[in-house]
Amino acid sequence: MTSEQWTAIAAVSAVVISLVNVGLSAFLVRRQEGQKWVREQLPDMVKLFTDAAHRWEVKTFEVDWAAIPSVDRSDHGMEEAAETFAxxxxxEVFAKPTTISAAREVLHAIEDIRFHCLTSLPEGGNAEKPWNLYWAYAEARHAFLTESRREMGLSDPPLPPGLANRRRASARPVWWRRLLPMRAESGVDRRARWVLTGPSRGRRRALNDDQR
Known part of the structure; x- marks a missing residue:
């Protein structure tokens, strides 16, 4: 093979390598720009979703279902539900799979509250508030915020005080739990909160007598 042929091959190879580098650089730039655009979009979407889910939860959990005519109950809260599902x-288009799964758990938790309220309302009376389902929603909401913040490169959010009290309640012995309702007001959102206290002195004495 002559030197001219080797020179031509080298020139063609240089052109090919140059084109590959240009194409790879363009791909990486587009990918970085796309990731940057997603990161810029995600915070707003997370806030909109959590706000909409909260409005749906309040419309479902806080309402007096006995005061709603039975023919209207199936439509109650559907406007907030449609906004949240949208x-x-x-x-689902922009977030990572772990964030999407956590968001779905929030929806499932609210749906569980709604199903309970629709199917457990006694005739002529008020049903007990499904606090266990509310706390499941609170756990799901916190898990979603944790996953979404991690996707955005942020630290985990602090545990809400009410949820922290709930976890401490679950970790303590049953005999130590005495739940007292305490009203907490935040704008239009009014929700019964629980504070933990130990048993009273008389109660502790009675418990000790029972154990003897």
């Missing part, structure tokens, strides 16, 4: 669809 935002869920946007999250």
């Amino acid at each position: 935002l869920m669809g946007r999250l």
Whole structure:
């Protein structure tokens, strides 16, 4: 093979390598720009979704279902539900699978509250508030915020005080739990909160007598 042929091959190889580098650089730039755009979109979507889910939860949990005519109960809160599901669809386009799964758990938790309220209302009376389902929603909401913040490169959010008290309640012995309702007001959101106290002195004496 002559020197001219080797020179031509080298020139063609240089052109090919140059084109590959240009194409790879363009791909990486587009990918970085796409990731940057997603990171810029995600915070707003997370906030919109959590706000909409909260409005749906309040409309479902806080309401006096006995005061709603039976023919209207199936439609109650559907406007808030439609808004939340629409935002869920946007999250499914931009967010990571772990964030999407956590968001779905929030929706499932609210749906569980709604199903309980629709099916457990006694005739002529008020049903007990499904606090166990509310705390499941609170756990799901916190898990979603944790996953979404991790996706955005942020630290985990602090545990809400009410949820922290709930976890401490679950960790303590049953005989030590005495739940006292305490009202907490935040704008239009009014929710019964629970504070933990130990048993009273008389109660402790009675418990000790029972154990003897």
